[in-house]
Amino acid sequence: MGSVLCPACSSSGVLLDFHVHTIPYFGEVMESILVCKDCNYRHVDVQILENKEPCRYILEVSCEEDMSVRVVRSSMGRIIIPELGVEISPGGDSQGFISNIEGVLDRVSMAVRTATHWSDDEKKKMKAEMLLGRIDDIKEGKEKVTVIIEDTSGNSAIISDKAIKEKI
Ligand SMILES: [Zn+2]
DSSP states (O other): OTTOOOTTTOOSOEEEEEEEEEETTTEEEEEEEEEETTTOOEEEEEEEOSSOOSEEEEEEEOSGGGGGOEEEEOTTOEEEEGGGTEEEOOOTTOOOEEEEHHHHHHHHHHHHHHHHHTOOOHHHHHHHHHHHHHHHHHHTTSSOEEEEEEETTSOOEEEOTTOEEEEO
16 A cells, blocks of 8 residues: 555555454445554545445434444545534545444534634533533433434445435
8 A cells, every 4th residue: 555645744654454344234344544654644434345325324313222323424424413403514534433323422512512612602602502412312312313324425324223224
């Protein structure tokens, strides 16, 4: 992999690591991790190896058990939670991950915290606090939301019998 250059600093001192994860009742997902020795840039992405096609997954999250539903999100995956007005778009330095619904909600919480941490806008801060409170309720199964993931590369998925899968 000597021809790979760091997307951040163009150095050729890049390490690429691949791991194949076998997810029960789903298939194999390959995780690729790129680390630059010069600038410490790190990029993670995932790729579904079997039966992939551009699609949208829709899951109604309604109880605590749903927190453990497996989620594969590639850097091309768009995550939408309409009830919360949340959308995580692909592009930029978008990273892939293998996680679960709880992990997705944690990422949303973290993004909300980061976005308001340095803000002096009291209204914005109050809105953020409310959103974080709702996310806690969702984790405890007290509020229902819909989690949607769409991916034109077909490398994202919500792995549950409850999830609706649509071709896009
Ligand atoms: Zn670099």
